[in-house]
Amino acid sequence: MTTAGPNELPLRVTGLRTLCEGIREVTLGLAGDGVLPSFAPGSHLAVGWADGERNSYSLTGPMVEPRHYSISVRHDRAGRGGSAWVHSLRVGDDVVASRPRSAFAPVADARHHVLVAGGIGVTPIVSHVRAAVMWQRSFEVVYVHRPGADAHAEDLRALARDRLTILRSGPELLAHMKARLFDVPLGAHLYVCGPEGLIEAVTSAALDAGWHRQRLHAEPFASAAAAGGAPFAARLGRSGALVPVGAETSLLEALLARGIAVPNLCRQGVCGECKLTVRGGGIDHRDTYLTDDERAAGDAMMPCVSRAVGDRVELEL
């Protein structure tokens, strides 16, 4: 069992369903009463399946203050163990997950949305279609899957009706897309989710057809969100003390936990309050505060977001 972090949701498995061979739908509700946060189309949950291990799965169910979240997970035998863990869940099990996050949202002012799903890459596309129907957006959806591996085909049929095209192979998909890409109205956006090869093929077909890059959006389906980074330690110049920083914590948090008062406001690397002077060690700058020159000088860092490159930084503290 992993425990919930400050921004994580304690969820409980409330339903399980096999959608097709090897793909399981898991329904997650709050352990107590209440509604879950709304989310944007294309959002995912980072589900904790072992200490410090998170896998991201797209949300497929209703989006506005839902009672349940739904994810669909394909058992990936070559994976690190996350999907096997999901496939071992039982109703009533507790699960810790991030709040929904979106990295694949629809573009609000698009004139038309072309949604392309390959295999289990269908999951974020389901929520795109759900929202497109709800907000009466202009869209079409293409779903390519192997025979039998048709997760969510029913949902898509019910939502999209004649705006859905189902295809059975990569070549079929490419032939279909090549024709459509020349036809759809200017101002359309294209969204692709699936295996990397499929994304590549569809994206380059779109570029060949004269589409601008800004109108192309893709999400490879095997994204595992990793927070933090490698653990390291900070040596405090004055006292010589060594402060360890874990993989999931920031340097700022580690210093504060040690009782070292570092001023801070945003904790997002933008306000500039937490700036520290660095005496030695490489810095992985992740802030947007320091200028390029300041970064190059290598003598300052924003501990709320930035980390050491190696296993140690020396601070003027």
Added chain:
Amino acid sequence: MIYRNADIENYPFPFPRDQYRYSTNLEPTGRRNASAAGGWGDRRVDIDRRYRSELDERARILAADPSRSQCLPHMVPACWDAMLTLMRELAADYPATMRLDRISPDDNTFRWRNDLLGIDDTFTFGDPATLPTAPLDYICGQIQEDVVLLDQRAGQLWGDAGVVTFAANWSFGFDIGMSFLQIHGPVPRVHSEKVITRAHEFLMRLEPGQSFRRTNWSLTVDGKLDTATETYREWGRDRRTLAEGPLDEVGDRLFLRTEVQHLIRLPHSGAVMFLIRTYLLPFAAIATVDAWADRLYRVLEDLPHDMTEYKGLERTRGPALRWLATFGGVTP
């Protein structure tokens, strides 16, 4: 305007030090900031005793100038999202008078009650036929905050919807549809100091459910909430009459205006919601708190010319300093 202790105790005094410069000054929401007279900031949406009068004022301004409320077509989902988010916020913070219930978990029908205004409505999320007005107008008729909604696309934020009736020397009708960076184009110094580009980067990384706040400030004559560019003819001359009028009237006529701005990433549309709440306090009330009078004096005295000009303080700064030194107990 009559002032009470509560107005002073809860006033968000915006100056942490004797010198004011532009900064991103963002901090997480939800924690109370102590001030020399009390504190502020417990809530993101704040209802105070001016609730009705400010809502009346907003209705009057909207009736006179409908361009203060705008929603580009692609922002309709964001407006619904903002409305529902604000209702949840009100219901959580004011349970005695505000309530939001979902009628059935399987569809998107809600019942909303606001006892302060005698409202009891049932609506279906996303269906405009179920509300008496557009969703953003509906909720802005029930909060004292101005609202701007920013759409995020193509690596930028765009001010594409909002209801802004209490603008301080800017025009929402003019800015609608502009990018965040264009809107802030005229602010002096921010380019060399990169304040705006940093804020822009920061906002684009806000995650759903996250919220931050900051303050901004200026001076206003006669307690007018609406000092938008459009109505300059009405309030512009107040600055002159103040500057040319008797010094002893400045304490009651000149107001420190603080905006508390909340930045909230909306969960369903992904838009960034800017809440701008304007608080006004006359110099006479400020002067009842020694530390504030002194701080305000130092800040105004130090303010560089370009910032004075941008904030529209060329005429009022002199009288403000003289009044604080003469009647406000400040030793220059």
